[in-house]
Amino acid sequence: MSLRRRTLLTGALGAAAAGLLTGCGGKDLDDLLTRAAAVPRGPARLTWWVSEIPSRRGGIVADLIIKAFERRHPRISVSKINALSTSDGNRSAIATQLAGGSPQPDVYLGDTTWPAQFGDSSLALPVERLLPDGFWDAYPAALRTGSTHGGQVYAVPFFTDSAYLFYRKDLLAKHGLRLPRSWEELLHTSRTVQRAGDVEAGFLWQAAVTESLTANVTEFLADAGAAVLDGRGRAALGGAAAERAFSLMAEFTGSGVTPGTVATYEESDSQDAFTGGRGLFLRNWSYAWVNASAPGVSHVAGRIGAVPRPGFEGTGRSGVSCAGGWSNFVNPSSQALGAAMEFARFCAGEEVQRLLAREAGVVPAMTSVLTGPEARAAGDPTVLRAADLRLVARPVTPYYPQVSKALYTPANAVVRGDLSPADGVREAREGLRTALEGKAL
């Protein structure tokens, strides 16, 4: 019997080893790109990993896009795989599937912060060679910067999310106050309206220990003129400008303009508070407009406006917006690379971009569509003003999750008052260095 046990154990180990080896086959990149360059003439099937795209008119936006594609390419059928809408949850699910060498999904919708990490991990096909000349002229420069790592582009634009300052028009009018042009003025305006008892919170934003806070920190730093990384990708955080940004975050909570609970807020929490009538100002992504304007959902529908974020006094600049949003990536293990690439290009093209402007509560990536007839008809200020925004890309590095954590962990402590702004900046800088060396957990 002991011999049999040994045989069984050997068999199990053999099976395990075989299983390991099957996941280890490398593929030639040139061969993949050649396959991706040819659109199939015969029938092909595609799967598209896509999270819910906010809808403006109740239609299922992904289905409308698939129908439009299938009309243009009758021999290619596309089926949808519903993905999570949170960036982190979505990444976890798709990354494990792709790392296992799964040929599905052929195309997947991913956050604009993913390209460097996914490109570096060979989870996305480099697509620069597969895009027509002058392709990027039609899209914001920050989108190309965020999609590029090591000279290669790993994502094809789809739609963007931009940060805006949402405000209560009725309350500003009641108190005869103008829209704040600087953060300092926003603090003053908020206190005035709060003191009158018209609103609980002056300014709502996101400071939970998630990517949401990293986007906010990146914007405040850019507003103050501070950089996270230098041109060579090294940690550059520091100096008076960075401390000014961190001090502002501390002042929001310290002065009571922002409630302390903001340290647990993600986008949906702050949006709920604002649409519930608890806040005067809200920093959120463009998609919040649709929800905040819907009478059945929002208590403040019809009484709100959206403008670009303010800047710091004395800098002479308006505020910036993080270049957020979602792009399409092509799975290198796809069995239908040509069709997959064609679908990604189609989603970036004018037909789908116009469809997004008409049907979806997001900002189309194509700049010319932002002022087109569909966008004007929708009348969404977050779309119509998107071309005027100054966009800032978040750090582009294959260690992005660690870099993000290095920013949001000390920033959260500063917001809670557990760390001084100067110490927060110092801790963030140290964390960034460790992260960029690949030593952070």
Place this chain on the structure above:
Amino acid sequence: MSSALPTRTSKTPAEGGDGRARTGAPPPGSARPGSVARRRARAGWFFASPALLVVAAVTVFPVLFSLVLSFCEVRLDYGGLRLGSPTLGHYEALLTHPEWYRALAFTLGFTVVSVFAELVLGTLVALVLERLGAARGWILALLLLPWALINVIAAQLWSYLFNGTYGAVGWLCEQLFGTQPDILGEPVPAMAAMVVVDVWKTTPFVAIVVLAGLMLIPGDVYEAAEIDGAGPWTTFWKVTLPQLRPIVAIAVLFRILQAFGIFDLPFVLTQGGPGTATQSVAILGYRILFQNLDFGGGAAVAVTTAVIVMGCCLLFLRVFRAHVDEEGRA
């Protein structure tokens, strides 16, 4: 007093699978007993093989794969994972990083506090339930509701209650004490909130297990204690509790295993924050593996966690068994 713990039955090499003495020569009158035993064993393996294959596929393979990943350089390449040279680097990176110790400290603290609270409360609830008559079934069903809820849903419900803007707990505190605490935004209240939710959810499980143990205690033991003049307090400590020890050990073991792997509560309630105050080892492993895409590092977290949990359980069992054996001799 005899221990109800299952005792290990050891067989000498001279004993067969059925425990009977094996001799060099077949008993008179029997035809080739060795071949019969072999045939039986073969049939046994044959019938068990589908189950064994399933167990190997869902348990043995992932465990082996995690071990291999944790001791190898792992690269992602076009087509999937690529294993490189053997290394101890993942363990070195982990064991020299303060964040791992912080996560371990939180997980250990959470495990000790929540399991202890659940044990005490669960035992009290079980003692009450044992004395109930017809209502016991209904109350049991009600008690089991939290246990039956899916963890993530329970955590989400509690996150609404703890929410700093519209949460009922904050509102209640404001009505009672005039101030609204930021429950999930501060380290200590966030940890306490997590323990409260876990205790709320898991105490019914402990209560049910302990109740089963209580019902197994023979009535004559209590009668003997009464005749000896033992009061309720003495009876509980000297009769009930010692009799419950084996079943309590099982409940505690289950709870340690579950509590040490805590993931859903911090993931839903705090995302491991504020800062990294409620980041458990499971959350840390998730971040390393699924967010950083560091498969070797993530596997190292899983392996170290498994080793620590196994160590804790073995230590607990050893201490427990020694204690019971001592009592048995006494």
